[in-house]
Amino acid sequence: MELRKCDNLFFLTEFKECFSLYDKKHKGKIEAKDLIIVMRCLGVSPTFIEVDRHLQISKIDKGGELDFSTFLTMMHQQIQQEDPRAEILEAMRMTDKQKKGYILSSELRAKLTGLGEKLTDKEGKGHKTHMPHVYERV
Known part of the structure; x- marks a missing residue:
């Protein structure tokens, strides 16, 4: 199958x-x-x-x-x-106050460890190296 x-x-x-x-x-x-x-x-x-x-x-x-x-x-x-990718990108755009097309990994880590189902600092740091590729330029 x-x-x-x-x-x-x-x-x-x-x-x-x-x-x-x-x-x-x-x-x-x-x-x-x-x-x-x-x-x-x-x-x-x-x-x-x-x-x-x-x-x-x-x-x-x-x-x-x-x-x-x-x-x-x-x-x-x-x-x-429902389009989770679009929802994630919209959340990223809302975080990108200066409209640069990216957010700093430290900003994302602060959001991920402080909102919703909280991530530990260790879990938040695990995403650091992938950040330049997460947010598309608008």
Whole structure:
């Protein structure tokens, strides 16, 4: 089996397991109100507006239910619209106050060790040599 098929099978299994956890009535469906939770458990970050749009496109009201096939379609659409590379570049641009097209490794280290899930100083220093290649010139 080729690698791409293995990856797809892995994700499909993960999606089904998480979906099943929220299939409270064991009917192969989840409640629309749980959609955002299930999606976020699987690593995507939809907003409430995006979830409402997914439900509207599938003609499911907020009090309704959706099956696994519909859920897979919604997950595919959400994954396609999220672009982590663009989000990272935008964060870098926001850090580059002087608009030079790069940030100092010390600045990045300060951000990485001080925000979100904090990195240790050792983890932050591990990225130092790669910094000139991370941020594209704007």
